[in-house]
Amino acid sequence: MKKLKELFTQVKALNYTDGEDVSDLLWQLICYSPKMPVRLQSQQLLDEATSFTLEVDDSHFSHSVLKFNGFIWGNGKRKVLITHGWGSKAADFSDLITALRTIENLQIVAFDAPGNGSSEGELSNLLLFARATEVVIGTYGASDIMIGHSLGVMANIMAISETAIKPSLLINITPMVRLKENFTATMTFAEVPQAAQSKFFESFESLFKVPVSYFKLTDLYTEGAAVKHWLAYDPGDKVAPLEYLQEFLAMHPSVLSKEYAATGHERIIKDAGLINDIVELVKQGNKQGN
Incomplete structure (x- = not known):
């Protein structure tokens, strides 16, 4: 910072x-992308994971292959992939990951995008986020559930398009639209x-x-990209203004959305109400067999 x-x-x-x-x-x-230290509680969660390192080609900034780090919890058949936002990292989802680990039959995967968290790279960009997401999918298989925050939402949408997978549940949290x-x-x-x-x-x-x-979410998103698409937002978000989000939702009425007022663009991923709702959505998918 x-x-x-x-x-x-x-x-x-x-x-x-x-x-x-x-x-x-x-x-x-x-x-x-500023790199903030991992807090003790989050580090303990990372220590419980199976860690991995993959590579992505940075053809725009460093002109080299960058290593990026990721983490896996559980070995269930349903795969959950979490893609963080700008200036963030996998550990920032510690509260959500802890809650998801209480659900049976899940394998949870999260990673630090190149130039973020513990991964290599001085500068980062959306394409590095998206390519890293694609590499994770290519290595560990198609994700049944994809969760993205901020820029990570756009990265997930691009990765879905490139890999031609169709998640049973796509969760977007305060998406970057423009x-x-x-x-x-x-x-x-x-x-x-x-x-x-x-x-x-x-x-x-x-x-x-x-x-x-x-790089505009209204144009990048393809209707039917996921079986179910759910979106969370804060109407007072200064980073991802409501005006842009309303345009996206109007163009894609099948996307379900819920408001989380006064949570903030960054802090929303730690909101207890949001975490509880995501857990219920994932559990519903378990019951439906999706």
Whole structure:
């Protein structure tokens, strides 16, 4: 978190003259994911897991193969895959994982995306999240239940499309809906002028071969991607505004949704009410044989 604060300070201090190259700092501002230490209780949960390390090719930033770490609890037939959000890690789901472990016949898999948590990588991006998700699915089999938070929701949707699996239950928690608008909000907060923002988006398109507006959940999501699709949100979420979510829900009326007011974009994954609801959804699937 200290480095992220330093990046904001450095970006705010830029002069943005024609001769000043600010692209490197803006890439770091947007794509550096702060790594927070694991708390003791969460570490104990990780210690009880079977750990694994897989690899993903980072063709955009480091131009190398990055190792990322993951964790498995249980050996049940129903596979649960948890994909965390930006600046997060598998251990942040310790409360939910602990609750899910009380359910019979589950195998729970969670991982730290490249550039996040304990995994390799200085900078990260959505494609690394999605590719890591695909690698986990390819290694441990199709997931019956996929749980994603924030950017992890978009990563799961992309991985479902690439692997052609169809989960029996897809759970989205405060999903990131529009990546471009999120980038814009970050740069605006750092007082980056419009002209410099436009140049950044041009460099993004040059690097990734698609405009950042391509990464929009309303467009990436395919109707019927899962047998059942359930979504949790906080109407006051500042990171993933309700306006964008309402657009997604209006376009996909089959998606069930529930409001968790005043939980916050990051803290919602620790909310007792949300965790209880997810546990019940998973248990219902057990009873139905899905």
